[in-house]
Amino acid sequence: GAVVSQHPSRVICKSGTSVKIECRSLDFQATTMFWYRQFPKKSLMLMATSNEGSKATYEQGVEKDKFLINHASLTLSTLTVTSAHPEDSSFYICSAPLRQGGDTQYFGPGTRLTVL
C-alpha cells in the first residue's frame, strides 16, 4: 500500500520557537495533502488542505499565519508552527490521497508536539 512518512515523530520545544513538520509521500505523488490535529482522546480535526504549487486552504478558525503550510514538491508538504505556545501542543497528522481526487487517504504516523 501507499506509504506516507512524517518527520519528526516527536518534538519538544520552548515557547516562542517555531517548529517544522514534514510530510512525505514515499511511493506516490500527491498534489494534495491534508493536515489534521488531534487532541488527546479526541477525533481528528482538519486544519488545512495543502496544494502543490498554490496556497493552502485553511479550515475556519485555523490561523494561517500561525500554521504555515508549504507544498514544495509532489512528494513533500511542510507544516510550520510559528511562535509555538503550550496550547499548540498536540498530535499532528498528515494524509494524502493515492491519486488526485481519490477518496482513500493514506495517513502519516503523526508528530507529537510538546511546547514547554
Place this chain on the structure above:
Amino acid sequence: AQSVTQLDSHVSVSEGTPVLLRCNYSSSYSPSLFWYVQHPNKGLQLLLKYTSAATLVKGINGFEAEFKKSETSFHLTKPSAHMSDAAEYFCVVSQGNTPLVFGKGTRLSVIA
C-alpha cells in the same frame, strides 16, 4: 453536508468474543465510507472502505462492515476479538475529493 455518528465512545469485549462498533452517517449523495484504526501514538491505518460496490466489505485483520442504506449505517464487526485489536476506531465519510469527515472515535478494549 456530511456527518458521521459513532454511537459508542467505548466498547469493551472479552478476547475471543465478537466485536460490534456502530456507525451511522448522513450524506447528500452516495458516499464513500471508511473505517480506520489508530493504535496509541500512531497514525491511522485503513481497515476497509465502501465505495458503492458490494455492500458487505471485508477488510484487514478479520474485520468487515456492512453498508445499509435504509438504516444509513456502516457498522464494523469481527467474529472474534484479539488483544491486538485494542485501539481507537474511526468511521469516516467522504464524497469524491472533499475532505474526510471523521466520527468521534470508539475506543475498543479487549479483556483477557
